[in-house]
Amino acid sequence: MIQSSKDIDVAVFGATGYSGFELVKLLLNHPRVRLGHATSGSNPDANLNQLHPTTLDLPLCSPQSVPLNEIDLAFLCLPHGAGPGRGQEEAARLARAGVRVIDLGGDYRLREIDHYRRWYQTEHAHADLLGSFVYGLSEFHRTRIADATRVANPGCYPTCTALALYPLAEAGWLTEGSIVINAVSGLSGAGRGLKIPSLFVEANENVTPYHPGQVHRHVPEIMQTLRDMSGAEIPSVVFVPHLAPVNRGILATIHVPLSQGPSMSEIREHYAARYEKEPFVHLLAEGATASLKHTCGTNHTAISLHPCEGGLVVVASIDNLLKGAAGQAVQNMNLMFGLPETEGLPC
Numbered sequence: 001m002i003q004s005s006k007d008i009d010v011a012v013f014g015a016t017g018y019s020g021f022e023l024v025k026l027l028l029n030h031p032r033v034r035l036g037h038a039t040s041g042s043n044p045d046a047n048l049n050q051l052h053p054t055t056l057d058l059p060l061c062s063p064q065s066v067p068l069n070e071i072d073l074a075f076l077c078l079p080h081g082a083g084p085g086r087g088q089e090e091a092a093r094l095a096r097a098g099v100r101v102i103d104l105g106g107d108y109r110l111r112e113i114d115h116y117r118r119w120y121q122t123e124h125a126h127a128d129l130l131g132s133f134v135y136g137l138s139e140f141h142r143t144r145i146a147d148a149t150r151v152a153n154p155g156c157y158p159t160c161t162a163l164a165l166y167p168l169a170e171a172g173w174l175t176e177g178s179i180v181i182n183a184v185s186g187l188s189g190a191g192r193g194l195k196i197p198s199l200f201v202e203a204n205e206n207v208t209p210y211h212p213g214q215v216h217r218h219v220p221e222i223m224q225t226l227r228d229m230s231g232a233e234i235p236s237v238v239f240v241p242h243l244a245p246v247n248r249g250i251l252a253t254i255h256v257p258l259s260q261g262p263s264m265s266e267i268r269e270h271y272a273a274r275y276e277k278e279p280f281v282h283l284l285a286e287g288a289t290a291s292l293k294h295t296c297g298t299n300h301t302a303i304s305l306h307p308c309e310g311g312l313v314v315v316a317s318i319d320n321l322l323k324g325a326a327g328q329a330v331q332n333m334n335l336m337f338g339l340p341e342t343e344g345l346p347c
Ligand SMILES: NC(=O)C1=CN([C@@H]2O[C@H](COP(=O)(O)OP(=O)(O)OC[C@H]3O[C@@H](n4cnc5c(N)ncnc54)[C@H](OP(=O)(O)O)[C@@H]3O)[C@@H](O)[C@H]2O)C=CC1
Pocket: 014, 015, 016, 017, 018, 019, 020, 039, 040, 041, 042, 043, 076, 077, 078, 079, 080, 083, 084, 085, 086, 087, 104, 105, 106, 154, 155, 156, 188, 189, 190, 191, 192, 193, 320, 321, 324, 325
């Protein structure tokens, strides 16, 4: 058991990206963490304040220079996929060296290798490690995460939609027709690399659906999680993500067919009971509607419920960089090290 303060030595790989930078800020303020190493593959000799508009004085280093025997935990904030320096390789290198890992990327979330190949459109060079990662949706896998040495942090859209639907899934109420998820994401969700849809001129005063239907790589992740939550097959998911001209936030508006199911008051009671003791998931009062501003800058999830003929609309919001990435990663670290789950997280 960890005894003194500032006694958990961590490294952040990919500290210069959006989620890495967010994580660095959380970790520097965490009462039990010493952030000894923050890496950049392309600017290893730089200071973070040369690459981000920040007054933080944080020298970076190369990924290869991190002394793996001196760290208790590595956070990976790297692009997914095969190739040197990317998440797949780095997670495997660290895991095989015996380092505890929380991977914010998608390489170790899907359990089925065929699913990874199909949805990530690349081979997995370390498929033997897939089963050794616990899926890091804190509220669902709390006990398993506490015992884990490797955690695959969920994607931002899957976090938002899985928490929105968890009470329905565990009650066995996801049995009919297609669940339709329309979701909006801020531009930071696309990462810091140059991408045409994220350019100001393209994104400003515009909202663009992308990968609509059943083609986004988060579809199998959402299906896998809902299946795990319900303990049964679920019908199907239609997922339409949209890019919106805001910096951060995810809002999912989800239609669930429920023609034969429970009454609205039973559903509300079930959500209230499921989330009553959760520090970071909140059912809003009847009549309120979740929006980006409910959760922006926090690790919280806001959920509102709305009846409609033959079903239900669930609206949920998170901050993609916090509950959808760095915040949930810190929540998972807290679980792994036996700390209070809320330690070091903004409320
Ligand atoms: N942004 C979000 O909302 C969320 C992101 N994620 C996941 O977290 C991971 C990081 O995302 P995000 O912070 O947005 O990404 P960014 O694109 O903002 O940053 C990724 C960082 O990885 C480093 N890197 C190392 N190797 C490579 C390489 N071969 N190609 C490109 N970059 C490289 C880069 O820094 P350097 O060159 O300095 O090493 C870069 O700063 C991704 O897997 C993403 O899918 C998950 C949930 C939400």
